[in-house]
Amino acid sequence: MTISTGRTPQAARGTESGSGAVDALLPSDVPVQLIDADGVAHSDSRYPLPAADLLLDAYARLVAGRRINDQANALVRQGRLAVYPSSHGQEACQVAAAAVLDTQDWLFPTYRDSVAVMSRGVDPLQVLTLLRGDWHSGYDPYEHRVAPQATPLATQLLHAVGVAHAAKLKGEDTVVLALCGDGATSEGDFHEALNFAAVFHVPVVFLIQNNEYAISVPLKNQSVAPSLAHKAVGYGMPGERVDGNDVAALLSVLGTAVLRAREGGGPALVEAHTYRMQAHTNADDATRYRSADEVQDWVPRDPLIRARNYLRGLGLLDDASEDELAAGAEALAAAMRDGLNADVEPNPLDLFEHVHTVRTTQLREQAELLRGELQRDEAERDALNRRSSGPAGHSGSSGASR
């Protein structure tokens, strides 16, 4: 179906010719695709091809996103990041999710969506605080209106509904885009979030990045629905499926859904068909559950290749401008490396800082306990330093004699 603006679920439900109303909510028979794997554009009467300058900007972000993924993987191998769930192969979804939102909108990402968060403007080093292990979230969610990256699956979808609901009650012009994966659609919170969003008719766009795997479990073991987008009809909201490696189609379909939500049309569900090219994280061994041939099949469908071919075909991209984009991405990677190679000592006393607004007596006592341990450690270090600071020291000999 076309995600047209302004139609309310009530209108859909009220249509006596019930099948028509249901049909209006159903997704396309095949995922929407505007640029094919060879970089050839195809027109779709429902979804306009985004303007060339938007696609050029998106391509620059794809290149940056790919470089960020590769750099983060390298930083894990070097021990600078504890873990990194890569979105390699899913960069088009990452870039489009951020690009379709305005400043006053909100993005609700998962742990795999670091590139989307950075694409929204959050400092990469602050994003990687979580995966570096300094703290659970490193950025101020209000600064760029990006929620903390959620780890418990689908739980963040309800928060997205709440932010949108509050915005609606307060009369704010805010749309919320909430991300999840195919595995998350099995969680109860996915169901509750979509149902609440539809019942309260709030401005949320749910984007499922169906990358075929929930760690090792393939989609066929996760759901036997005609598609994940088909689930939308059960909640009375429109569903749509889109080629998740086609950034043009993503921008158009998501942009339409966001506009519809902004104009009071209510929530929508979009399923992007993509593929997780790498293992779940560096701790995972994907060869245990999928073949190299299967992965290889997806290589030609890479989101960067088709956008590049399309833009080069239009003459908007040449070797010089590509070099420029590559250099920009390289600078970003270098900044990530430099930032993460700098040692940051988290302050252990911060552990008690934000648990409650007013610290309880018990936490005060526990903080004092830790402070005492830290002071003892420091005193011992100082003593060691004095001893090792050489025999010339006035107390050096007595220290050494002990």
Add this chain to the structure above:
Amino acid sequence: MAATPTDTGQQVREAEEAGTASGPETLTFAKALNAALADEMAADPTVVVFGEDVGPLGGVFRITDGLTARFGTDRCFDTPLAESGIMGMAVGMAMNGLRPVVEMQFDAFAYPAFEQVVSHVAKMSNRTRGKVKLPLVIRIPYAGGIGGVEHHCDSSEAYYAHTPGLTVVAPATVADAYTLLRDAIRLNDPVVFLEPKKLYWSKETVDLAALRRAADEALRTGGRVAGGIGTAAVARTGTDATLVAYGPSVSTALAAAAAAEAEGRSLEVIDLRSIVPYDDATVDASVRRTGRAVVIAEAPGFASVASEIAARISERCFHSLAAPVLRVTGFDIPYPAPKLEHWFLPGVDRILDAVDELQWDEPAAGEQEPSRSAGFDSAGGGPAAFSSPAGAGTRPAGGTGTGFTEGPR
């Protein structure tokens, strides 16, 4: 809020009359909660109330009675029947500037929301280094004693108290129902507000107008209500032993103290009011004075809040204690069917039995050893030193030269 209240005017007049009324009045626990919700909603347009059946019905216990009529469906509304959905949506609303007050209908029906509570409600402030505060209240009709069928009578406080980041409140009086709920809504942290079901229809004479003025004044000055969350109350003064209780167990403890008085024992009763923050100071001061303590709670005792309290008292007041701290709690079994709950719940007799166990025959630690001879006090004949174990723990170490011999072991 963009919405206009659909007030008929009648409720406003009633509220105004209540606000200007003065002097004591008879009020139920339920009505006090209802008044607290209405007053906070009137004072702060960002307060929203939602949950299952809380709209036109006014909640299954009528705690939200009249709120939709007075404040409109944007401010008090029914949700689809899904507790995780209610909780998760409240998180998002709190992130975006509202103060949600959600109702969980029954204690055991709150469990579907548990992941949201533990993984997000409790952790959001810490996760974001205080950038995202969640000023929300989770109201839970709580505990037993009302003949409820299965899944309607759980004492689930330990789950919440064990989760860092949550404030856990359990009022025991009509006045506290009002004041603590208003304070909970004002707090910038998430609060689990446990409402003892058996108290809903209990009545007390309280000066609601005075309580309202105090809460309004605190709101105006941007401060907290005096005697708000975090301070325990001495519900009854006494000298011989301390009963520590909260929520539904306070009234039982008070009944036990009244009965004990008839038997010549003076029991002090501490009403914790909030489990988190826990008021060590008030409890410790009482126990150090009385030298004996019994902790009372309905929840199963194993790994419970009562256990934590008993441990804290033992650690902190050890040298003032004349006897081990005892617990009177529910048995470690699923909450019983209505015809059997009487045997499960801590009652006056079980509390008094525990008080009797507090080693009254022995001198309290620190007290002067009386000059009586243990041997003469012991029942039965025979040489005293051979038969009496009494006082072994309080006698000076060594024993030689004191006039008492240690006796054979």
